[in-house]
Amino acid sequence: TQNIHEVSRVKNFDKIQIGKYQVDTWYFSPWPIELTASECLYVCEFCFSFFGSEKQFSRHKAKCTLHHPPGNEIYRDATVSFFEIDGRRQRVWCRNLCLLSKAFLDHKTLHFDVDPFLFYCMCTRDENGCHLTGYFSKEKESADGYNVACILTLPQYQRSGYGRLLIQFSYELSKREGKNGSPEKPLSDLGLLSYRTYWAETLIDLIMTSSVEVTIDELANKTSMTTQDVLHTLQNLNMLKYHKGSHVIYVSDETVQDYEKWKKKRKRFIEPDGLANWKAPQC
Numbered sequence: 001t002q003n004i005h006e007v008s009r010v011k012n013f014d015k016i017q018i019g020k021y022q023v024d025t026w027y028f029s030p031w032p033i034e035l036t037a038s039e040c041l042y043v044c045e046f047c048f049s050f051f052g053s054e055k056q057f058s059r060h061k062a063k064c065t066l067h068h069p070p071g072n073e074i075y076r077d078a079t080v081s082f083f084e085i086d087g088r089r090q091r092v093w094c095r096n097l098c099l100l101s102k103a104f105l106d107h108k109t110l111h112f113d114v115d116p117f118l119f120y121c122m123c124t125r126d127e128n129g130c131h132l133t134g135y136f137s138k139e140k141e142s143a144d145g146y147n148v149a150c151i152l153t154l155p156q157y158q159r160s161g162y163g164r165l166l167i168q169f170s171y172e173l174s175k176r177e178g179k180n181g182s183p184e185k186p187l188s189d190l191g192l193l194s195y196r197t198y199w200a201e202t203l204i205d206l207i208m209t210s211s212v213e214v215t216i217d218e219l220a221n222k223t224s225m226t227t228q229d230v231l232h233t234l235q236n237l238n239m240l241k242y243h244k245g246s247h248v249i250y251v252s253d254e255t256v257q258d259y260e261k262w263k264k265k266r267k268r269f270i271e272p273d274g275l276a277n278w279k280a281p282q283c
């Protein structure tokens with residue numbers, strides 16, 4: 001399968017029908033060759049099975065019994081639910097999800113071995129079930145300290161703040177594990193943009209709301225970010241000054257203004273208390 005991916009970088013489907021949405025694909029994904037005769041690929045929005053024709057797909061829809069991701073609901077608030085899925089227990093489902101997400105990820109090799117990963121799937125709820133808006137995968141054990149392997153907001157839901165929720169969720173899990181984490185490198189352009197925004201907002205929020213001066217290490221430990229990500233972010237924001245032989249965090253008027261703007265704009269957050277009972281699964 002890896003070979004197919006290396007050899008054929010040409011996009012195989014232009015369009016995917018998923019749920020009530022038809023979306024354009026961005027990149028190649030190794031769905032079975034036999035299906036490429038069709039223009040549009042039909043993907044079931046609950047089990048992510050794929051079909052070359054509308055007829056086959058409606059036959060599937062009539063008998064598909066899944067209405068939410070096949071795992072435990074570990075978080076719920078007014079807007080979203082998160083489900084935790086073990087790649088080893090739900091191989092087919094996770095592989096199907098990876099096939100779908102590969103169509104929007106260029107720089108990642110598709111892992112057909114999903115066993116070492118957990119999948120955190122974010123859904124919105126309605127009378128028909130829980131609809132996936134985005135997800136991230138996470139290695140059960142990461143030697144590099146990564147807290148996210150792959151992250152995706154489905155294209156029809158992008159630029160609505162869901163990516164930010166996914167990122168915040170990944171750090172809330174790290175906080176509960178007592179670990180500092182960072183996303184797997186390299187990041188895509190969109191991944192980098194989203195992470196930079198999250199890091200900047202989170203750090204400035206902490207600095208502004210703290211009554212005492214905070215150190216780099218304290219910022220890292222309170223946010224579960226790595227010291228390196230904290231340093232890079234503050235550097236990018238021009239917030240690090242060298243004073244009498246050590247780094248001091250400097251807050252300019254401009255930073256304060258940006259902060260006020262963000263505060264007004266951001267509406268949705270993950271409520272950390274919603275994860276109070278969560279423990280990292282023993283896989």
Ligand code: ACO
Pocket residue numbers: 104105148149150151152153154157158159160161162163164165183184185186187188189190191192193194195197265
């Ligand atoms: N242009 C400019 N800024 C952007 C863009 C964009 N297209 N997308 C996100 N941002 C920045 C903005 O600052 C944005 O805040 P704003 O909308 O208030 O300005 C912030 O990131 C958060 O945006 P969200 O709406 O929360 O992010 P979204 O739901 O669109 O998800 C994601 C971001 C997951 C990266 C999405 O673009 C995606 O799925 N892309 C394709 C897959 C991908 O590249 N994933 C990351 C790979 S790296 C890895 O997996 C570790």
Ligand code: ZN
Pocket residue numbers: 044045046047048049060064065066
């Ligand atoms: Zn289905």
